[in-house]
Amino acid sequence: MELHQLEAFSAVISAGSITGAGRLLGRSQPGVTRAIQDLELELGYALFDRKGPRVTPTQRAFLLYAEVERSLVGLEAIRASARAIGLDEARPLRVAATPALAAALVPRALARSGAPADTHLRSAAAEQVVDALLSRAVDIGIATLPLAHGDIDLHYVIEAPCVAVLHHADTLTQAASLSLSQLAPRGLATVANRYRLRRGIDRAFEAAGLRAHVVLESNASLNAMMAAQAGLAVAIVDPATAFGTPVAGVVTRALDVDIPFFYGVFSAAGRPPRDDVKAFVEAVETISLELLPGAKRHGAERHDALVARREASGSLHASEGAIA
Structure with missing residues (x-):
C-alpha cells in the first residue's frame, strides 16, 4: 500500500465523503476514489459502504484507521525532524x-x-x-x-x-x-x-x-x-x-x-x-x-x-x- 492511499483513506474517514476528502487533500474526487479502490483491492475487503455521495466506514475500516493514523502521525513527526535537521534547527x-x-x-x-x-x-x-x-x-x-x-x-x-x-x-x-x-x-x-x-x-x-x-x-x-x-x-x-x-x-x-x-x-x-x-x-x-x-x-x-x-x-x- 502507498502513502497517498492511506492519506486518502484517513481523509475520507474524517470528512465523511469522497468530495470532502478531496477538498482536504487538494485532490480531485476521481483521484481519491481511485486511491480508495486500489487500497481495498490490495486489502481484499471493502472499507466503505457507498450510499450516493456519502460513504459509511465499515467496522474493519475503523479498526484499520487507528493503525493508519498512528503511522501518519509518526511520518509527520519524521518530516518535521528532517526539516529541522536540514535547517540546523532544534528538533521538535x-x-x-x-x-x-x-x-x-x-x-x-x-x-x-x-x-x-x-x-x-x-x-x-x-x-x-x-x-x-x-x-x-x-x-x-x-x-x-x-x-x-x-x-x-x-x-x-x-x-x-x-x-x-x-x-x-x-x-x-x-x-x-x-x-x-x-x-x-x-x-x-x-x-x-x-x-x-x-x-x-x-x-x-x-x-x-x-x-x-x-x-x-x-x-x-x-x-x-x-x-x-x-x-x-x-x-x-x-x-x-x-x-x-x-x-x-x-x-x-x-x-x-x-x-x-x-x-x-x-x-x-x-x-x-x-x-x-x-x-x-x-x-x-x-x-x-x-x-x-x-x-x-x-x-x-x-x-x-x-x-x-x-x-x-x-x-x-x-x-x-x-x-x-
Missing part, C-alpha cells in the same frame, strides 16, 4: 500525555523548561500514550500507573491524593475534609478506566464497606468536575485536574481517606534523552510538587510496590485540612 519536542496531565502539567513544564518553540502535544488514553512512545511517535510520555512495559525507561513516579469537588452551594463544603461515608449516599461523578485511577477509588469504598453511587463516569476528570459545577454530582477526581484546570463555581475538599493518584514520566528504553527532553522531565517533576498538595516523588524502582499498594484493600491515612 514531541510529548504524549493523558488528558488531565496534558492540560495541567505539560504547558507549565514547557514554560519552565524553555522547550523548543516547535512542540507537539498529544492527549490520549494511558494505553495510547505508551503506544505512541513505543512506536517512536513521541519523545516523552506522561501517564497513570501501571507502566511496567519492558521497552520504556520510567524516570520517576509522582503520587498525590485524590480530592472531592463540589458545587459551591453544596452543604458538604462546610466540612474541612470529607469521609467516604458522607459521599456514599450522594450521586458521584468520576473516571471510568477501571484498571487505573478508578480502581483505587473503588477499592477505597470497598474497604470502608460502602458502595459508590456513580451517576456519571467519563474518560476525562474534567467532565466529572463540570458535573459538580452543574450540581449533578459530587466529583472524585485526580488532583492534577482539580488544581491544574480549575473550574469556576466549585469547591475542592480533601478526603479523610488516602486515594492515591499515581503517574509516571517515561521515555523509550535504550534511547538517551536529548537535553531538551531532560529539562522537560525535570520541569514536570518540579511543577508536580509545586502544584499538587501533598505530592511526593518516588523512584522508578518503586513502581511495582506502588501499584500493589493501590491494589490493597485501601489506605486509611487521614488528610489534614481543607483545600480551597
Whole structure:
C-alpha cells in the first residue's frame, strides 16, 4: 500500500465523503476514489459502504484507521525532524500525555523548561500514550500507573491524593475534609478506566464497606468536575485536574481517606534523552510538587510496590485540612 492511499483513506474517514476528502487533500474526487479502490483491492475487503455521495466506514475500516493514523502521525513527526535537521534547527519536542496531565502539567513544564518553540502535544488514553512512545511517535510520555512495559525507561513516579469537588452551594463544603461515608449516599461523578485511577477509588469504598453511587463516569476528570459545577454530582477526581484546570463555581475538599493518584514520566528504553527532553522531565517533576498538595516523588524502582499498594484493600491515612 502507498502513502497517498492511506492519506486518502484517513481523509475520507474524517470528512465523511469522497468530495470532502478531496477538498482536504487538494485532490480531485476521481483521484481519491481511485486511491480508495486500489487500497481495498490490495486489502481484499471493502472499507466503505457507498450510499450516493456519502460513504459509511465499515467496522474493519475503523479498526484499520487507528493503525493508519498512528503511522501518519509518526511520518509527520519524521518530516518535521528532517526539516529541522536540514535547517540546523532544534528538533521538535514531541510529548504524549493523558488528558488531565496534558492540560495541567505539560504547558507549565514547557514554560519552565524553555522547550523548543516547535512542540507537539498529544492527549490520549494511558494505553495510547505508551503506544505512541513505543512506536517512536513521541519523545516523552506522561501517564497513570501501571507502566511496567519492558521497552520504556520510567524516570520517576509522582503520587498525590485524590480530592472531592463540589458545587459551591453544596452543604458538604462546610466540612474541612470529607469521609467516604458522607459521599456514599450522594450521586458521584468520576473516571471510568477501571484498571487505573478508578480502581483505587473503588477499592477505597470497598474497604470502608460502602458502595459508590456513580451517576456519571467519563474518560476525562474534567467532565466529572463540570458535573459538580452543574450540581449533578459530587466529583472524585485526580488532583492534577482539580488544581491544574480549575473550574469556576466549585469547591475542592480533601478526603479523610488516602486515594492515591499515581503517574509516571517515561521515555523509550535504550534511547538517551536529548537535553531538551531532560529539562522537560525535570520541569514536570518540579511543577508536580509545586502544584499538587501533598505530592511526593518516588523512584522508578518503586513502581511495582506502588501499584500493589493501590491494589490493597485501601489506605486509611487521614488528610489534614481543607483545600480551597
